[in-house]
Amino acid sequence: MKPYDILIVGAGIVGSAVARECALLGWRVGVIEGGTPAGGATAAGMGHVVVMDDSPAQLALTAFSRSLWQQESGKLPKSVEYENRGTIWVAADDEEMAEVHARQRVYEEAGIEARVLTAAGLADKEPNLRRGLAGGLLVPGDSVVYPPAAAGFYLAEARRLGAEVFLARAMSASQGQVLLSDGVSLVAERIVLAVGTECDLLPSLPIQKRKGHLVITDRYPGFVHHQLVELGYLKSAHKVTDDSVAFNVQPRQTGQLLLGSSRQYGNEEPQAEAEILRRMIDRATEYMPGLKELSVLRVWTGFRAATADKLPLIGPAAGLSEDRSLWLAAGFEGLGITNAPGAARLLMDAMLGRKSAIDAVPYLPGRLMEPARPAHA
Amino acid sequence: MTRTEVLVIGAGPAGIAAATAAAENGCAVIVLDDNLSAGGQIWRGATVQETGSSSRGNTTKRRALERLRRSGAQVLGGRCVFSAEASGMLQTLQETGSGSLVEQFHFEKLILATGARERFLPFPGWTLPGVFGAGGLQSLMKGGYRVAGKRVVVAGTGPLLIAVATHLAQEGAVVSSVVEQAALAQLAPFAASLWAHPAKLVQGARYRAKLWKTSYRIGCWVLEAIAGSDGQRLGAVRVTDGTRTWTEPCDLLACGYHLVPNTEIAQLLGCELPGDFVQVDKTQRTSLPNVFCAGEPTGIAGLEAAMVQGEIAGLACAGVSSAPLQKRAAAERAFCDGMEKAFALRRELRSLPRPDTIVCRCEDVTFGSLHGYTGWTDAKLQTRCGMGPCQGRVCGPAVEFLLGWRPVSVRQPLFPVPLQAFCFQDERVEINKMNEPIKEKA
């Protein structure tokens, strides 16, 4: 059998973005998906394309990726629901307002437009927020997409350029060979694991599942205009031990509101849990009391692929595996939708020995060789 | 928070029989129903004007409701169950003109008597105002819709069509035809089996008498609903017998393709469903020891089956033997199998929708856009089919028939609820505390 140039395991948004990049080079590409394409974390996520400044490396990757989204925005099909909503980081009090000013400077230095909103400015932009909030930071370049359709678009593009999709589970992947659950065996020069949270193909993957709950409402166009996130979100996203909730509401193009967010370790059950859901909703309604009356259509959970330093694994598996054919594109925690296009670009650069637009070293998998796994209760 | 020994979901014939039997035998019973008053689909409270003459059907209804009242079981209408746990708790939503109320109920034993809904199949024009479900139009009539003088075509499949046509005729509508997709050869053995069910035969004869002006077209189906001159409302339907096609002008179309069991709560609780229906034993017990199921969710078998199954389930909850009833229940089940064969959907109905025909009415997803996906989840994620407020209750069974994909994953909330419904803690529920059910001596 003629070998593939590359086999990609996982057709979530990351695997699909990688597949498209490879197909664009004229490579012979095979994509392997054991579930539904885009049916993993990509189906569960919020689709907020956002610049985050948790660390300089995170800021660099999210800013780079967002710029790729922006460049392509005019060419995305309607189904991707790309909308340049902008983010408002909401500050509840003066202490958080000080933080707003600090972050504004960080963004500015990175060349990311960010504007400080006063209390009145915030109320004017989002009248359904409760009164008495201190203000906020508006990041106008952030956007909202519908992740399954974005992943579907990447994969369709890859197929159009000749990529083949195998709907079967990869049972093993090593030394350039992938064995599928239906008995088929495929060979390739390189194998990319874009497996989300699933580590069975490479048990040394330093990834932990971090559960999140989401709630979608019926259509209420105009109720919210920007993606609104409490400034404390970073704190809660940063914590690696406790369960946490934060106010995070997203206006969908449909007029629906998508409500997050919660973070839990050590719970791998997909069922929604009443207790954390209640905390999450209480938090949301504290910021936006009018949400209480809105009609909820569905509640679901998803799992983020968390790493110890909250940065993804992009590049050769060296350090985690001896196998020179293995490459990784995984561990995107709560930013895989944002970072998929950037990650695909960095991975290609590494494979081709091209210089990248940003420094790719912080994301190299080998850095987590001695996986310092976050402790959990 | 309200506690009760036996909680019944559904106040149709099965739920009424179940609640009555359990309460008469000493259980504290509460019955919940989404509808405002007891009766279910068939005995739906005729709240406006009951113009139809009192028939045997009405007598059965009156007797059943009267006996329920005397049994001491408490009926709470207007409560939609949106979440449930087999450990013994469920939540309901009550909607009124001015808002909504969430309540919690704790139970020792649960009887699911959630009935069925109509199966709708998409065809060009089926989203036009003027096109209703068959049972749909009937229940809207019971909600005060006046049909006198309107020309109506009743179409689809199943025994419901005749019942609806009769009701329409009673209310003064001109039922020009009843269009039944099942072929005569398919129906004949079922019709013959009716001889074994005298009560059903009498019902059938009474129906026929009301419809002497109506053509009963067997082996025919509606191809398309066509807008009238205003382009906004139904004006006519195209009907075919497979070789010949003709147009029938009408003001209303009542079209439904038999029934789909409401098994969402059973699925949520984790009851076994080997196929479309909830699995029960001789006492109507599901695979969960404290959960019973009666009526349509265990098999579409009609009124008598629902009543006898309900009674068996109620007796089982009260710990009383139902052996004498079980033979009758078995006979009714056989009737159900016969009915399923008689009204099996013909292949041709799969080619009714055109590429631009809407399949998912909530999200306006067309038939054409559903092609090329691997299954329900794939198509749902990419097209939004089934993502609207009905959560696939309408398009799910249709897509299953058209494309063979089985909808997956039932989740809470089973119906849309206000966000604050999730914020309920026990102490807050106390605000809405209701009286413990009062039991009269049986």
Place this chain on the structure above:
Amino acid sequence: MPETCTITINGATRQVARGTTVAVALLLAEQPSRISVTGEGRAALCGMGTCFECRAVVNGILHRRTCQILCEQAMTVETSR
């Protein structure tokens, strides 16, 4: 109790018999309950609370299943857009 009640549908006042559901009041007034995602006027289909086609704005509250709600004196009903 009065035999009829007065409600407002899309700004117009209407008398309906007591016990009429809001979905039926909309049908009698020949007003769609909602405008669909692609702009079609829709009306009640199932009459029993499962299809959600009868959703309308009742007393200012969006997305109410009108086939499950009875008309009340002075109620306002609007087509959901």
